[in-house]
Amino acid sequence: MKLRSKRQIGFRPASEKWYRVYNFTKAAVLILIILPLLVMISGVLLATQGREIFYRGPRLGKDQKVFHIIKFRTLCTSRARELTRDRTLPVDSRIETPLGGLLRETRLDELPQLFNILKGDMNFCGPRPVRAEIAQIERERIPDYDLRFAVKPGLIGPTQAYFGHGASKRLRARMNNRLVTRPVSISAELLLHVQIFMSIMEKLGRKIGGRMFRPIRSASPVRRRDIWLATDSGQRISTVESIGLRRITAPNLPGVAAGERAVLYIRLRSGGLRKARIILSEPEKRGVFNYTAETAFGEFVIERYALGLVVVPPQLGRVRAMDHAANGPKQAYV
Secondary structure, rough: OOOOHHHHHOOOOOHHHHHHHHHHHHHHHHHHHHHHHHHHHHHHHHHHHHOOEEEEEEEEEEOEEEEEEEEEEOEOHHHHHHOOOOOOOOOOOOEEEEOOHHHHOOHHOOOOOHHHHHHHEEEHHHHHHHHHHHHHHHHHHOOOOHHHOOOOOOOHHHHHHHHOOOOOOOHHHHHHHHHOOOOOOOOHHHHHHHHHHHHHHHHHHHHHHHHHHHEEEEEEEOOEEEEEEOOOOEEEEEEOEEEOOOOOEEEOOOOOOOOEEEEEEEOOOOOOEEEEEEEEEEOOOOOEEEEOOOOOOHHHHHHHOOOOOOOOOOOEEEEEEEEEEEEEEEEEEE
């Protein structure tokens, strides 16, 4: 995956001492700036889910030293403990607290980890902190998994920004292993931080604006994302009206047998294409199918590009106009 910077993100500092000063200073300044936001979120959580505002859990840091991560609590504690005993939380678990879904989607639940950075347990950029139980499972399946422990874990980084919660651990590990060997680039880190901040603000704006201006939006024409299904040879067989984690609406798709394959295409605003092979089931009703991605990489493509279940989602192309001529639909893109 290409990062948008002349210099690429790296996790290996040239000087541990000065990189520690940089992380400490930046965390202290940010805590002072966002203190009103931290107080506001704490107050809302106190009102909606009681006194259990924060989550503290053991994680493995540099050289596999155990520390306790701090986050805003966003999940039902008993259900989360049951579901995550030997795995990470499933994407569609639906055990969020009343405000948990919004906090997790915007990653505002991670803000208390600034105090972990102050303590020296974490850096701003690094691999995602991992539980010892998960590390034991993954190191048996993923070559060189323990390379991540050569550096401190990070509050944010490419895998946290560009991968969804349910992304393959093998893909995450491959990315982290590359970054562990690269030198730190402060300019690349700052660029990533700006992208994350702008994306979070945009998501919050959509959430708030969507509720305030819903009547206006419902009266406006909706521009559908440019996503379609095709055969292996690239022949388009149906537009995609909507797609979820396991269900896809493709009104022009003929009836399929269970196990039939198709290729999902997603057009970016830049004009580039992303694709993922999927396996379709028999339709639940006309034009509505269940599906699974054929590979872990396909799941990542769908989560990131089709569903936008990441901190920094890509800009997708939109279908601006449809010309239903006799020879088939012709589309204009933006």
